[in-house]
Amino acid sequence: MKDYDDTTWFLGQWGRFQQTVFFLLCASVFPNGFGAFSLVYLTDIPSxxxxxxxxxxxxxxxxxxxxxxxxxxxxxxxxxxxxxxxxxxxxxxxxxxxxxxxxxxxxxxxxxxxxxxxSRDVYQSTVVSEFDLVCSDQWKQPFTSTVYFLGVLVGSFFSGQLSDEFGRKPIFFGTMAVQTVFTFVAIFSPSWTVFCILLFISGLGQISNYISAFVLGTEILTGNVRVLFSSLGVCLAFAFGYMMLPLFAYFLRDWRSLLLALSLPGLLYLPLWWFIPESPRWLLSQGRVREAEAILREAARKNKLQAPQIIFDNYHVDADETEKQPKEHLSIFHLLKTRNIRNTTVILCMVWFTLSTGYFGLSLNTSRLHANPYISCFISAAVEVPAYISSWLALRYLPRRISVICILLLGGVSLYFIQLVPQSLSELSVALEMLGKYGLTTGTALMFVYTAELYPTVLRNTATGTCTTVSRVGSCIAPFLLQLSTYLKYLPYITLGTLAVASAFATLFLPESFGRPLPQTIQQMYRRESSLKCPFITRKKPSKAVVLSESKL
Structure with a gap:
């Protein structure tokens, strides 16, 4: 779809319609902050x-x-x-x-x-004390977190393709319902096996509704408001939900009561179905122009503006680029079909994997920061607020590629330095670990926007979901990554630092998207990538055969 931003200029950027979408989608992210790290308390090991x-x-x-x-x-x-x-x-x-x-x-x-x-000094009960996940069964404790993140991984993989196939809105609400219902049902688990099965299904919806909300807001909002939403709005909502988790856990020290409290807020978001529209960009990519126009006319009415009689009179897709593209259904294989798109996808997956492994590894390590687990969790959550503010400023004023490289180097070097700190300066070790988490958290927020800006509308949710799926492999191994300290105390930090530095180098070969409109077709994405010039290499001009091959996608 061409000239979408120019065609919808009459709506403005910050009317009542945009404000409603902005705040309701941000509010829907709060439960994700609860669910992602509730395992810190649910699976903690009491004395x-x-x-x-x-x-x-x-x-x-x-x-x-x-x-x-x-x-x-x-x-x-x-x-x-x-x-x-x-x-x-x-x-x-x-x-x-x-x-x-x-x-x-x-x-x-x-x-x-x-x-x-x-001991009941800290908790009345946890999943560990309920099902005796200690001693010979202690491996089940980190594996419980891995099962949850495996659910997140599978959900990320399928939700992206389903969202591109059936729309952002139905998948958004469907995955939110899955997360809410199965979090509640897990309260009645009679055994560890049943609990893991329900936890896996709950994980299916945990990140899926976050991605759907993110893409939905990115495609509806425009200009600086879109950057504000994708870099600061949803991220701060997630952080505030995360910061509220230790408050819930402090007053509800029984794991079943905590799960009940974390599942109930999801019910409050069901009425949002009547207030959040489908993405007009997605409707246009499917050839449903009348439905897209109806949404924009309603938006104009809410903003007290007059919409043109024919909104998409100049809307067209070049015939030589995408014959009947609105009816074409693209899959994950189109992310790997050609060299340029494949290189971008592989590098993005590597960066996402690194950021997710480090982010969740450091977040699940909060019990070592302070003797009080509630203070530890709050410190870890509070660090994310300046990280998201930094990502917003970087997205607004700095090139994407340079921002990601610098923040990866900051996180990696900080973690490297931990092994040089003497044991008498434990506070400095904590500060460096939190600086590392600050860098990785900032990078995660940057990558959501960067990835969405690199891919066209017909592949955007599939690409974001695929990258998130690969990143969840990192979150699955994060609970066991901390166990490497039994072989060498600082091995987890050395591993994370090495991954961060390697990913920073790989990012040099990604195209830049700062200040450019969102690509609507695969051909537009190809033209952007073929113009990439890395300062360390010289690329040959693509042949006509390659250009023709790309244009047939």
Whole structure:
């Protein structure tokens, strides 16, 4: 579709119609801030030790039955073993005193065969304490988060294509309903397996409605308002939802009550169906010109403006570029069909993977920032506010490619420096980690806009969904990435820093989109990419055969 922004100039940029779309779509993102990081509290591991049955033991033996071990130079009660109960019971019956009459190191250990007892100093219950995801089953704790992000991955993959096929609006509300309903149903999980299945389905809608809302707002809004929405509006809404999570968790310390509180807000957004329109750009890409005109006439009425009698009288798509393109259904394979588009897609997927791995890895690591998990989570969430403001300023005044490169280098170098900080300066380590998260969060906000600006309308949601899907592979491995510290303390930070620096170099080969209109056809995207000149390489002019091949897509 050509000259869409010029054709719809009569609406202005900030009338009542645009304000309604802007604020309602931003409000719909709040539950995403809840759901994405509720796992920090749902799957946190409370202090625990082996359960000692109510047997006849002296007070001394009852205290001594749990062995003490040294972890990182500190003495702690063992959480996965105890001295054999039958032996301790006999020694207690003989009135032997542990440490005086019996050397405890000579006693045989056994596993927690009677279960565990969990501390309730911080939580009344979590999924870990509910289903005993500790000791031999401790792998299930990070795997629970991975299952959720696998759902997010699958949802990202299919929602983008479904949105390009059936429209932004129905997929937006459908995935929001999936997230709300299955988050609520998970409260009644009788086992860890059932909980994971419901968590996976909930994840299907978690990022899908975020992407649909993002693309819907990007295509309806224009000019500086579009940049404000995509870089600051939805991102700050997500951050505020994230910042409210520790408040909910502080007052609701039972995991079922917390899930209930996080699922209810989704019901408030169902009436938005009658206030949020379909994307006119998408309708035009499907050849549904009358429906697009009807939406714009209603928008003009809300803005108290007079719409032209025929809005899209000059609307046309070049016949030599896209014969019958409104009826053509493009798939994910068109992102890889030609060299130029394939290179852009591969580089974007690499950058998205890096940003997602680092963002979720650092976010799920909040328990190590402060002894109080609620303060830790709030600090991690608060860092995102200046990050999103920075991304908005960068999108408004700076070229996209340079902005992404600089922010990746900032995040990567900050994480590298953590290993150089002495243990006595733990506050500096926390500051560097938060600076790293600031950089990766800013980069994530930049990439949503950058990706949407590089692809044409017929592929925009598919491309954004595909890149997000690849990024979710990073979020799936993020819970296990932190386990690398058992082999080398700073290995997680070294890994993330290396990925960030490599992605910064790859970004050099992406085209620039700053100050240019959104491409409407694949041919327009090709012309933009074929004009790319990297400062370190010289590209040959594309042959006529390549141009002809691109124009047939």
């Amino acid at each position: 625990h030790s082996c359960l000692v049955p109510d047997v006849n033991l002296t007070q001394d033996w009852h205290k001594a039955i749990i062995p003490i071990k040294v972890v990182n130079g500190k003495q702690e009660w063992s959480s996965c073993s105890r001295y054999r109960l039958d032996v301790v019971r006999n020694l207690s019956a003989l009135a032997y005193v542990p440490g005086r009459d019996v050397n405890l190191t000579d006693l045989e250990l056994e596993a927690c065969v009677d279960g565990w007892t969990y």
